[in-house]
Amino acid sequence: MSTGFLQSVRALIALKPKQKLTAQYLLSLGVAVLLAFLVGAGIMLLSGYDPITCYGAMFQGALGRPRALGNTLAKTVTLCLTGLAMSLAAKAGIFNVGGEGQLYLGGLAAAIVGAGMEGAPGWLIILCAILAAMAAGGAYAFLPGWLKVKLKVNEVVTTILLNTAAIYFCSYVANGPLKTAERGIASGTAMVSKAAWFTPLIRLSNLTTGVFYAAAVALIVWYLMTRSTVGFEMKITGTNERFARYGGIRAERLMLWGMVLSGMICGIVGFIEVFGLHHRFLTTISSEFYFDGMLVAMIMRYQPVGVILMSFFFAILNIGGSAMELSAGISSELMLIVQSIIIFFMAAEGGISEMVRAHAAARRVRRAAKRAERGQAL
Amino acid sequence: MSEIFNLLLFQNTLRTATPVVLCAMGCLLSDQVGIMNIGVDGMMLMGAFFAVLGSYLFGSWAMGLLFAAGIGVLLGLFYYVFSIKFKSDEFIIGVALNILAGGLTVFLLRTLFGVKGSFSGPGIVPLPTIRIPWLEGVPVLGAVLSGNTLLVYVSWLLVLGIWVLLYKTPLGFHLRASGEAPEALRASGRSPERMKRLASVLCGLLAALSGAHLSLGYLTMFSENMSASRGFVAVACVIFGASNPPRVFLAALLFGFIDALGLRLQRYIPSDLTSMAPYVITVAMMVVVVLLRRKKQRSTL
Numbered sequence: 001m002s003t004g005f006l007q008s009v010r011a012l013i014a015l016k017p018k019q020k021l022t023a024q025y026l027l028s029l030g031v032a033v034l035l036a037f038l039v040g041a042g043i044m045l046l047s048g049y050d051p052i053t054c055y056g057a058m059f060q061g062a063l064g065r066p067r068a069l070g071n072t073l074a075k076t077v078t079l080c081l082t083g084l085a086m087s088l089a090a091k092a093g094i095f096n097v098g099g100e101g102q103l104y105l106g107g108l109a110a111a112i113v114g115a116g117m118e119g120a121p122g123w124l125i126i127l128c129a130i131l132a133a134m135a136a137g138g139a140y141a142f143l144p145g146w147l148k149v150k151l152k153v154n155e156v157v158t159t160i161l162l163n164t165a166a167i168y169f170c171s172y173v174a175n176g177p178l179k180t181a182e183r184g185i186a187s188g189t190a191m192v193s194k195a196a197w198f199t200p201l202i203r204l205s206n207l208t209t210g211v212f213y214a215a216a217v218a219l220i221v222w223y224l225m226t227r228s229t230v231g232f233e234m235k236i237t238g239t240n241e242r243f244a245r246y247g248g249i250r251a252e253r254l255m256l257w258g259m260v261l262s263g264m265i266c267g268i269v270g271f272i273e274v275f276g277l278h279h280r281f282l283t284t285i286s287s288e289f290y291f292d293g294m295l296v297a298m299i300m301r302y303q304p305v306g307v308i309l310m311s312f313f314f315a316i317l318n319i320g321g322s323a324m325e326l327s328a329g330i331s332s333e334l335m336l337i338v339q340s341i342i343i344f345f346m347a348a349e350g351g352i353s354e355m356v357r358a359h360a361a362a363r364r365v366r367r368a369a370k371r372a373e374r375g376q377a378l
Numbered sequence: 379m380s381e382i383f384n385l386l387l388f389q390n391t392l393r394t395a396t397p398v399v400l401c402a403m404g405c406l407l408s409d410q411v412g413i414m415n416i417g418v419d420g421m422m423l424m425g426a427f428f429a430v431l432g433s434y435l436f437g438s439w440a441m442g443l444l445f446a447a448g449i450g451v452l453l454g455l456f457y458y459v460f461s462i463k464f465k466s467d468e469f470i471i472g473v474a475l476n477i478l479a480g481g482l483t484v485f486l487l488r489t490l491f492g493v494k495g496s497f498s499g500p501g502i503v504p505l506p507t508i509r510i511p512w513l514e515g516v517p518v519l520g521a522v523l524s525g526n527t528l529l530v531y532v533s534w535l536l537v538l539g540i541w542v543l544l545y546k547t548p549l550g551f552h553l554r555a556s557g558e559a560p561e562a563l564r565a566s567g568r569s570p571e572r573m574k575r576l577a578s579v580l581c582g583l584l585a586a587l588s589g590a591h592l593s594l595g596y597l598t599m600f601s602e603n604m605s606a607s608r609g610f611v612a613v614a615c616v617i618f619g620a621s622n623p624p625r626v627f628l629a630a631l632l633f634g635f636i637d638a639l640g641l642r643l644q645r646y647i648p649s650d651l652t653s654m655a656p657y658v659i660t661v662a663m664m665v666v667v668v669l670l671r672r673k674k675q676r677s678t679l
Binding site (some may be wrong): 288 | 469470
């Protein structure tokens with residue numbers, strides 16, 4: 001790429017404020033969160049609960065004790081990785097909604113490797129399991145990516161349908177051919193070799209040494225997206241595909257790679273869940289984790305640093321929501337409602353502020369016209 | 379073989395295809411005006427819940443349908459306001475709407491009915507089944523085509539009605555124009571926004587009614603996440619039916635057939651695999667249709 005081209009691309013991206021997290025955007029985000037909490041409080045009042053007790057229980061349950069904090073941090077890791085997976089693909093101009101299925105397959109592949117390599121040293125098992133998880137997740141993302149790039153088949157629809165297919169497939173494997181012989185496990189595979197288990201960092205919490213693997217992945221993604229040429233090319237492709245092609249970027253290959261990398265990250269999330277938490281593949285390994293991460297990514301406009309920070313907030317809502325259900329008795333799904341309200345506000349933010357601005361401008365014009373009229377009358 | 383391929387298979391096909399047909403007809407309208415609605419899955423779920431709520435509260439299936447229709451219209455309007463008025467990303471709004479629907483229905487299920495997972499009871503009145511006396515005499519057709527629930531027949535009429543609306547009436551022409559050439563429509567003195575609003579509201583209505591068929595049609599119950607991605611299947615049907623009502627209808631029927639076949643095969647094949655098949659085949663069909671379309675384009679060039 002020539003420097004002239006690079007400069008013009010920089011100018012092009014600078015012209016698109018939607019791509020950046022501006023101060024105004026962050027301010028709107030604060031307002032949106034506040035409003036969403038108020039709506040949540042309204043729902044609590046309507047269903048006969050005290051909002052202050054509920055929200056108190058939520059924050060206490062997410063941050064109050066070391067164990068709770070550990071769980072919140074572990075959740076942050078999951079949200080952050082899935083959010084980054086979404087961001088990476090979205091930045092390249094392709095939407096990966098199939099992370100849930102990729103996560104399942106990655107977890108299953110990791111569990112199979114982990115159980116099959118009984119007796120091998122821990123580090124070797126972990127290495128092989130990571131590779132297997134990445135391969136499974138990546139391959140499952142390659143399919144819709146390839147269909148999108150080569151045949152222009154809508155990737156949002158294919159990835160969603162493939163999610164359902166993957167979850168059923170994993171359920172079949174965990175209930176059928178690879179069902180563990182142990183008693184008391186409803187639907188799961190055999191246990192991963194103990195040598196490879198992650199060690200908990202905070203006692204009794206879900207936070208394990210898996211967080212270091214996650215940190216490494218996050219760092220690589222951050223570097224790839226913001227500091228590398230590939231990331232820059234992806235950004236251009238995502239912003240304006242035709243312009244990118246004009247500049248000699250092989251847009252299709254980048255989109256495909258964005259998708260595959262995204263799938264690999266999802267596979268790694270599955271691997272971390274298996275080796276850190278369940279020590280085997282269970283059909284309940286994820287409850288729509290990817291969709292939570294996807295929301296975080298969308299709210300933060302696919303900016304890696306923003307995604308990492310926002311993950312923590314959403315983890316508080318998530319872990320705190322369950323604690324709130326236990327102590328205050330209100331259904332934790334309320335937090336899903338609050339989260340989606342934040343997203344509605346943020347998605348409409350640009351349009352609403354534009355409307356407000358247009359309205360204000362129209363009023364100014366009207367007032368000026370009136371003043372001018374009065375001036376003439378005098 | 380006769381245990382699998384019998385009349386019941388075709389009866390089941392109609393049952394399982396109908397929600398997809400209804401929802402796909404809604405998506406089709408939305409698609410024609412240029413709004414990609416991937417929030418229909420959530421709308422379907424909300425419709426299913428509110429249909430049960432209405433039916434349970436008033437002891438009448440008609441109130442169930444009315445409740446579902448009401449929430450559907452609201453959600454359609456909501457989708458329109460966000461995607462067109464506020465210029466939000468349709469994809470984000472759709473995903474968020476699906477999550478909202480998942481959260482809200484479970485929340486209401488626990489708060490209003492105090493149950494987890496699913497709610498069923500004798501208080502829920504199912505949709506009526508309609509018998510066509512003169513058809514019942516016909517050997518095979520009678521057993522399949524007569525005695526279905528109300529919405530099955532409504533869905534057939536809709537396919538015809540929407541086709542006539544879109545291709546034979548001025549309103550349909552304006553609807554299609556608002557998606558293909560909004561500025562041309564505006565130049566002719568009509569508002570493309572109004573057309574988009576109309577289509578979006580109808581889309582919400584139909585998606586919610588498809589949900590009502592899920593919860594009141596042949597199962598009188600609501601369970602968490604009972605739409606099970608059928609909304610997305612409907613979107614897929616619209617894509618490979620190229621937004622043409624009869625073709626979309628056939629695609630939905632095919633999905634229903636595979637789904638029904640899977641149910642009947644469960645005795646021989648693990649249920650997870652039979653449940654997986656419709657989704658895999660839907661993706662495969664999408665690919666085949668795109669390939670065929672490309673081939674056609676190449677041969678005309």
